[in-house]
Structure formats: structure tokens, C-alpha cells
Amino acid sequence: MSPEELANRFAYHPPLTDERRAAHETVRDLCWKLAVELNGLLPEGREKSLAIKSLEEAMFWSNAGVARQD
Numbered sequence: 394m395s396p397e398e399l400a401n402r403f404a405y406h407p408p409l410t411d412e413r414r415a416a417h418e419t420v421r422d423l424c425w426k427l428a429v430e431l432n433g434l435l436p437e438g439r440e441k442s443l444a445i446k447s448l449e450e451a452m453f454w455s456n457a458g459v460a461r462q463d
Contacts, residue, residue, distance in 0.1 A: 406460035416459045424452040 408414040428448055435441040 401461065413459055417456050420452055420455045424448055
């Protein structure tokens with residue numbers, strides 16, 4: 394991995410446009426809605442915890458994709 398790629402991965406990428414800010418909000422909103430649905434649908438347990446954790450990861454990576462675009 395190049396030093397530039399590593400620096401990009403760990404840098405702060407503020408939303409510089411209203412479009413990017415809106416994209417972040419949309420990602421969070423969609424993930425929140427799914428989390429609420431899954432929380433009500435799934436029984437408590439390891440599988441539910443992993444599903445919610447995976448959704449958090451999907452939200453993170455989605456927002457990273459929005460933030461890191463050129």
C-alpha cells in the first residue's frame with residue numbers, strides 16, 4: 394500500500410458539497426430505518442447482534458465511499 398493511499402484512508406474527509414452532505418444523511422437514514430425494522434423483527438441473540446453490527450459496518454463503508462470520492 395502506498396503512503397498516499399494510507400494517508401487517504403486515515404485522513405478526515407469533510408463533506409465539501411451539499412450533495413455529499415445529503416448523501417451521508419441518506420445513508421444514515423436508510424441504515425437507521427433498516428436497523429429499526431430488524432430490531433423489531435429479529436429475536437434477541439447473537440444473530441441479531443451480528444446483523445446490527447454488520448449494518449453499522451455497511452453504514453461506515455458507505456459513508457467512507459461518499460467521503461473519499463475524488
